[in-house]
Structure formats: C-alpha cells, structure tokens
Amino acid sequence: MRIPLRDTAAVAAGVLAPFAAALVLLPLRTSVTHTNAALLLVVVVVAVSAFGNRFAGALAALSAAAWFDFFLTAPYQSFHIQERADIETAVLLLLVGLIASQLAAYGRTMKRVAVTDATHLERLHGTTRLARVSTSSDDVVRRVREELMEVLELRSCRFEYGTLIGRPPRLDPDGTVKVADWIWDLERQGWPDGEIELRAIVHGRYQGRFMLTPEPGSAPPPLEARLVAADLAAQAAAALDDDSVSAGPRS
Template sequence: MSGYRLHDPAALLAGLVAPFLVALALVPSRTELSATNEALIMVVAVVAVAALGTRAAGALAALSAAAWYDFFLTRPYRQFAIDDGEEIQTAVLLLVVGLVVSQLAVRVRRLRTVVSDAAHLTSLQGTARLVEDGGSPEEVVEYVRRELVGLLGLRGCRFEYGSLLGHRPRLEHDGTLWLRSGSRITEYARWPDGETELRVVGGGHYYGRFLLGPLSGSPLPPAEARLVAVALAAQTGAALETAGLSRQG
C-alpha cells in the first residue's frame, strides 16, 4: 500500500491547517524571533501532523508550512514572495527538512507497529512451544498469566479454575469488552472497575478463567493486543484439554 494514498481526510486537513495556525500565531513576534527559530517552530507542527497522520498528511504539512512561512513570516508580508536571499534559503530548508522529518516520523510509527506485532507473535509462539515441549497445565497457565500482564498493561492477573462465579465484565472472543446482566448488555471503551474475566475453553468445554486486574478507568489496549490475549486464552484451553483435566460446566 502506498504511503501517499489519500485515505485519511482528517489527517490531511490537519496537515493543511496546523502549519497555517502556527504561522498565524507567530505573527505578533515575527520581528523578535530569528528566521531560523521561526522555521524550527514550523517544523514542530509538521512533525506533530506526521506523527499522528499519514505520510501524505506529513508531506502536505511540510508544503503548507513552507507556504505559510513565506506568507506570514517573511518580507513582503502577506505575499507569496521573499526578497531576502537568506530567507529564501530558510524557506527551502524548511520544506526539505519538513518532508524528511515527516517521512521519518511515519517510519518510526510503522516500526513501533512492527515491534508490537513481533512481541505479540513471540507471546503466541512461546505458549505453543511450551505446550509442544510437554509443559504442565500449571506451567502453561502461569506463562500465559505473565504474558497477559505485559500485553494488556495490567496491574495483576490470576487464574481461577472451575465453574463460573458471579457476573463480571468479559473480554470476548472478538476483543470487545461486555457485561451481560440478564437482558441488559453494556459495552466498555475503558477498563471497568474491578476484575475482568477472560474465559478459557478447550474442546468446547470450560476450564476456568483469567481474571484481569487493570488500572481502574484506564483505556483499553489496542484491538490487536486484545485479540492476542484471546488467542493466548484459547491456547491455554487447548493445553488443558490435551492434559485431560476434568471438564467444568
């Protein structure tokens, strides 16, 4: 997929508007700041857009920054023209640096995604390897419990064998978080108070649940992390089924 595909209108709008607003805010102090300092401030706006948006948005922000720097911060003011040779160089450098930095910001964000995906894969592979090597059910449960703490940013996690006790918010197989109470269903966008259950099922039989202890009110982790957590619970269920533990419920 090309990084220049225009698929995020909000990011593109930010790329166009953010440098304009920054340049406008600098107008009252343009006689006090050097051209270099003004250009550096404009670069910050470009980086902010590139870090949150797409590559196209970052490139648009760089072009917008150079244009509004020329219009508001160089003589003659409020014209797309520059009389001073040094200011021309500064404007050109602003454009070049803005483009380069926007590309770097996008690559850093993608690298973080790759690293995150690699960590998720490592968690799943570690569980599978432990099962293949004949790890006991207790070892598998403990390994997954530790992985869930890091994966979901929990303050704690414990495993409860046996039948269900009471009703708790539940992390579902599709990564969503629900509380079902009779006919009432509540979906959460943040971690609820108390513990959240992640059920462990193997061969269609219930063996227990991980009780997740997040920081109360903290945002839910990304959907990818939640889906990996569900996959880890499924691996645990398969391991318990293979070990032939007594089935619950």
C-alpha cells in the same frame, strides 16, 4: 487519562523547534535565499514528525510557516508579506510541511505496528513452545498470565480453576467486552469497573478463567492485542485439557 511524556515533548518541539531554527537563520536572512531557508525549516518539521505524532508534525508545519513569515521575509518582525514570491514560498512551506509531517508520522506508525505484530507473534510462539515441552499445565497457565499482563497492560491478573461464579464483565474470543450480555463500548467508555474475566475454553470445554484487572484510567488495548489475549487463554485451556484427559478432572 495521562498524556504520555513523549507526546507532550513532541508538541512542545512542534512549537519551539521551528522558532529556534528561524532564530538561527535570522543572521543569515540576507545571504540565504528564502527557498533554502524554507527547505531547512521543512527538515525541522520532518524531524519533529518522526519523533512525535501527526498533531505535533502539523503544529510544527504551522509554526515553521509563521516564523518564516515573521523573521525571514520583509517587512521583518511582522506577519505581513509584501512580495508575491515570498507568499508562495510561505504557502508551499506550510503545504510541504504538512504533507511531510503526515508521511513521517505514517512511517513511524507502520514501524510501530510491525514491531507490535512481531511481539504478539513471539508471545504466541513462545507459549506454544512451552505447552509442547512442559509437563505441567500450571507452568503454561503461569506463562499465559504473565503474557496477559504485558499484552493488555494490566495491573494484575489471576487464574481461577473450576466452575463459573458470578457474572463479571467478560472479554470474548472476538475481542469484544460484554457486560450483562450487552456489548460494552470499549473504545468510548474504556474498561468497565472491576475485574474482567477471560475464559479458558477448548473444544467447548471450560477449564477456568483469567481474571483481569486493568490499570485505573488506562486506555483499552487495540483489538489486535485483545485477540492475542484470547488466543493465549485458549492455549492455557488446551494444556489444562490435556492434563484433565490424562489425570482426570481438576477439583
């Protein structure tokens, strides 16, 4: 599984940014108090945390404490601290940096969750609006297929009309994946091999199924995304059911 470029950059910043900040403060170490220097390093830790993730923020806190000790406290260019006040400042820098990094990462996570939830809601509302005004269930199926590609981050997705053929892995309405009637450990094992079916069923009537092909080696989407996918499939089923009622079963 590939590590996102943003996470790689954040980890690198966690190591290098406090080091660079300590070098900038190096000519000022006799004129700037250790407390003020530590506060400036905390700002760097928070910036790394806001850009990256919890791990990068924690790494930045450790790096900041280490370079504060090495460059800004006597004896210089040594990880030994003589003064008790400097020891307390270094420990507080580490603790405050760790706390600030976790809070910044948590805030970023909450923002991402809020944006994701709003996007999922818009997907459902957009599909519902199309189903309400469209005269063709094929348009709704096409829209759902496109939305499934996005929400599940798929390589491809196609829709099969008609009866069930074979027993491929199945994504159920509760967000679980079943392989041969056994619940697949999606979080630990990742997507099962091959295509995965997502059945379009409404009022107990089977209308067809979406055949999902994930990107090779990709991480499975969270449960919320899988539940949205099931709701989208149900909307396609409802549109197909309306057509079958008015025009008869589809061959």
